[in-house]
């Protein structure tokens with residue numbers, strides 16, 4: 001296989017703990033409100049084959065607050081609709097002068113394919129059911145603003161774990177630092193293979209068991225169409241797995257509640273829980289900007 005373009009960020013799985021810590025340290029030095037022209041004259045291409053609000057907006061703001069130029073290419077309205085291949089789109093974006101490409105794609109491995117054919121860094125903004133490394137980094141950053149360390153942290157992840165690239169990247173990251181992770185969801189959303197993702201993963205049958213004593217609880221979005229493929233009816237999902245105030249009370253008193261968004265109030269969590277003082281959902285989004293500033297600066301060799 002070709003070499004991966006230098007500076008690319010394709011996933012958490014193969015990153016070393018020290019590379020993760022270096023990105024998190026760099027992120028702490030970034031202040032979007034005090035722009036530094038670290039990326040002046042750099043062109044950041046945002047290539048989104050799937051919908052996105054948070055990831056896309058925060059990458060764009062991160063890039064612009066460091067003086068870069070950004071161009072957004074969406075699959076709808078571009079030549080992708082005409083059947084252009086991923087690599088031909090990549091060569092096109094390189095030809096117009098991209099210095100870095102941020103890509104979200106429904107297929108696992110699309111960012112890797114691009115990074116092995118281009119000479120500019122590629123950043124994975126979510127690929128299929130594979131990884132979402134920048135989300136895992138902003139989640140770790142958020143946890144560390146509330147908890148001293150990730151080591152020994154008790155983390156509960158509730159919902160559709162099987163289809164979640166957010167969960168996969170979070171599991172890779174947190175287990176590298178010795179967190180204890182408990183997963184909970186309907187069996188169809190939590191196949192046995194989940195435990196092979198990382199050592200020390202636990203699966204619980206009930207959300208109560210998962211949440212009890214947790215330092216952090218991460219709730220994942222549940223897509224109704226995926227639920228339709230299981231034996232569970234929407235109402236059953238809600239009564240068994242929805243994060244309610246009573247269930248969150250089982251976690252440690254100072255536990256934080258996380259969700260990568262978009263949240264569907266009334267489904268995976270109640271309205272009350274979404275807005276409760278323990279909720280750091282909005283803070284996660286906020287932290288996405290400095291974390292993605294650090295990622296872009298690192299990709300372009302401008303991190304100090």
Ligand code: NCD
Pocket residue numbers: 054055126132135165166220221260261262
């Ligand atoms: C997630 C995604 O797209 O993977 N959103 C995000 O980037 N914050 C999660 C989801 O869509 O459920």
